[in-house]
Structure formats: C-alpha cells, structure tokens
Amino acid sequence: MNNFVCMKRIGFIIVVFALLLSSGFIQSCDNDGNTGSIPYVNVSVQIDLNDPGYIGLNPFGGFVYIDGHGHKGLIVIHNFDDTYSAFDRTCSFEPSNQCARVEVEEGGLFYHCGETINEEFESCCGSKFDLQGFVLDGPATFPLQQYAVYKNGNLLTIRNQ
Numbered sequence: 001m002n003n004f005v006c007m008k009r010i011g012f013i014i015v016v017f018a019l020l021l022s023s024g025f026i027q028s029c030d031n032d033g034n035t036g037s038i039p040y041v042n043v044s045v046q047i048d049l050n051d052p053g054y055i056g057l058n059p060f061g062g063f064v065y066i067d068g069h070g071h072k073g074l075i076v077i078h079n080f081d082d083t084y085s086a087f088d089r090t091c092s093f094e095p096s097n098q099c100a101r102v103e104v105e106e107g108g109l110f111y112h113c114g115e116t117i118n119e120e121f122e123s124c125c126g127s128k129f130d131l132q133g134f135v136l137d138g139p140a141t142f143p144l145q146q147y148a149v150y151k152n153g154n155l156l157t158i159r160n161q
Contacts, residue, residue, distance in 0.1 A: 093140035
C-alpha cells in the first residue's frame with residue numbers, strides 16, 4: 001500500500017511539473033513579438049456613403065483609409081457581396097513596430113505590411129493578408145483586427161465587436 005501511495009504522489013508531481021513547464025513555454029512564445037495583440041482602441045465611426053471623401057467605397061472592391069481611428073487607422077472595403085468590412089491598419093506581426101501598418105496591394109487583391117512612399121511600396125515584415133484579414137504569408141500568424149460594420153441607408157457605422 002505504501003508503494004501505491006508513493007507512486008500516486010510521484011505521478012501527481014510529474015503532472016504538476018509538466019503543467020508548469022508547458023505554461024512557461026506558452027508564455028515564452030507570447031514574448032516573441034508575434035502575439036497578434038494589437039492594442040485595444042475604442043472604435044466608433046460613422047461615415048456617410050454620399051460624402052465625396054468616401055467615393056472610393058462606391059464600386060465593389062473599392063476601399064478607403066480612415067486615419068485617426070483604430071490603432072494605426074482603418075481600412076474600409078466594399079466587398080463583392082455588397083457588404084462592408086473594416087480592419088485596423090496595424091499588422092499583427094510586431095504591432096508596436098512603427099512600420100507595422102497594412103495597406104491594400106496595388107491590384108486590390110490582398111493587404112500587405114508596409115507603406116507606399118513616392119509611389120513605391122516598401123515592405124515592413126513581408127506579411128500578406130487576404131481581404132477577410134486572414135494571413136496568406138508570414139511571418140504574421142494572426143489575422144488583422146476586424147471591426148463590426150453596420151449599414152443603415154447610406155450610413156456605415158464602424159465599431160468594436
């Protein structure tokens with residue numbers, strides 16, 4: 001009976017040690033900069049689709065950038081199914097990096113991390129995202145931060161989900 005109790009204690013200690021070891025490993029993975037942890041910012045924006053400043057949203061596949069909202073601005077896109085999507089412009093790979101900002105690729109087929117300077121795109125980390133915000137190519141492994149979009153007549157309301 002004593003050997004049985006001793007074996008149970010050793011088994012319990014091994015399980016506890018394994019849990020502690022694995023939680024330390026998971027925490028160390030969070031510190032590599034690829035947490036996808038874009039800082040939370042309250043987003044509540046209303047735009048009028050009749051406003052000439054948002055004419056880029058008229059065609060399917062059209063988009064606009066909205067500065068001053070979200071963490072590094074917003075991208076609002078008119079989807080091909082006549083719905084709208086809004087994403088934070090912050091890349092999910094090393095979001096605190098100054099250049100970790102996404103924009104729509106020239107052909108309008110995906111988002112990529114970097115910025116256009118003097119009409120030439122300069123990549124930041126090489127990450128690419130599809131138009132639904134999911135990673136196409138890394139080093140990013142987390143999707144873009146998406147915001148809820150509600151349409152009421154000609155008004156779009158964009159806010160945290």
